[in-house]
Amino acid sequence: MTQIQIYLHDTLKQRKIPFTPIDKNNVRMYVCGPTVYDKAHLGNAKTPVVYDVLYRLLCYVYGKEHVTYVSNITDVDDKILNKHKETGKSIHEITEQTYNWYIEDMAKLNVLAPNYRPRATEYIADMIELVKKLLANGHAYEAEKQVLFDVDSMPSYGRLSGRSMKEMLAGARIEVADYKKNPADFILWKPSDAGQPGWDSPWGYGRPGWHLECSAMSSKLLGNDFDIHGGGSDLIFPHHENELAQSCGAFPNTKFAHYWVHTGMLMIDGVKMSKSLGNFYTVEEVLQKEPAEALRLLFLTTHYHQPFNFTFEGLHNAKAILDKFYNALLKNTDVPTVEAQPNPKIIEALADDLNTPLALSYLHEMVNTLNKAENTQERAKLKSELLASAYMLGLLYNNPEAWFKGENNEETAEIETLIQKRADAKKNKDWATADAIRNILKERGIVLEDSPTGTTWKKI
């Protein structure tokens, strides 16, 4: 089989380029995960869904056993510390609970587990080593019990975010600490007070700066050079810029990530999601309205690189699309699945910088074709291809019957009884009773569908 050529938009080169892995037998991707201090919001969910599709594509093209996907968990951070001060809960309790919520959300959204979900606190020793290397290589200095990265020692600093030192100074809104050689210098290690999380280090009891963990963990798990580094576009500066500087400083003659991929920000009704605007939604809240798969589909209807505008109308629309897809599957429940490959057009669309909207349009085509198919053999083929294709997007993972009926057995029994009563009425051409039952159920959000073989029902 000829290798499929993947194209990705690289932030460093600022254009779409062909993707060539360092080692096609071990394609390596690192994606910045959440800081575990609160329930995941919609933005926290969108990014992993996007990289999940990329992961699925990489696995398809290079083979699952030839892909290593790392997504970190930041469990040491001042936001966690603040949460601890606010709530009185222990740091451990906060991070464990938030981590578990996150994993649950990811599972609901059908995000495949990465090969590694490393936690920052498990790699402190590696971070300390990294700081030592940076000091030894002349890229860092100590000041006021802190260790700082010396950006002037790295002439290429600023190239990822496409900004020069001068620009950064012009735009700086923060007060510059006077112990910094350059205002852009950032913290590698800082001291902790007795009650704060900390570790012993050559620079005293303290904790790492935010950016350090990703440099340390990617190096440890993927090597100093690896293929793809991803995250939200808000991380380009300063986070990724700083990671890049640290890693290249610590490991001279390496490139760190060879491809930088960033996802567009999520907005709510056209404006940035923020707590102060009152348009802040957690994944949990949104999933009370519609199933997780609808949210997943919705995320994929916009190209990942574009800003994504979330609306509840859009979410509802996504649910309606899935209803259509599951309708097609429901009608073919008795049709066996056969060995099938995903639609090549969908692979092609995804390989072209993850064009999920185009891929979804082909999914629609396939569903339409399936709905029109006559014989069972043809249907089996089409259904199987549809499922294989949907898998690439992580969609259609629910049972079609459960999708429409839910799992409430008591309710199911009650509905079935009413349907039987209505069937009797229909037999006697008692249309008034038949319609009355239809209306009773309709008010409860249950739609009846008559067919030559009997009546089925759905929740809408």
Add this chain to the structure above:
RNA sequence: GGCCGGUUGGCAGAAUGGCUCAUGCAGAGGAUUGCAAAUCCUUCUAUAUCGGUUCAAUUCCGGUACCGGCCUCCA
């Protein structure tokens, strides 16, 4: 203020130097149905604006307007 990205039909959202600008939702009409639902068929509506390059631009280049992001913690 600096840097970056965007502006396609009622809405969502792809693609493309030229032939009818995909797909979905919504709308209209029809088939089917006891009624309905689902499905199928047909169908209306768009490339922000002003210039330039070109035989030809929505697509390339430049200006303008508007929107968003980043410059500070952020997926």
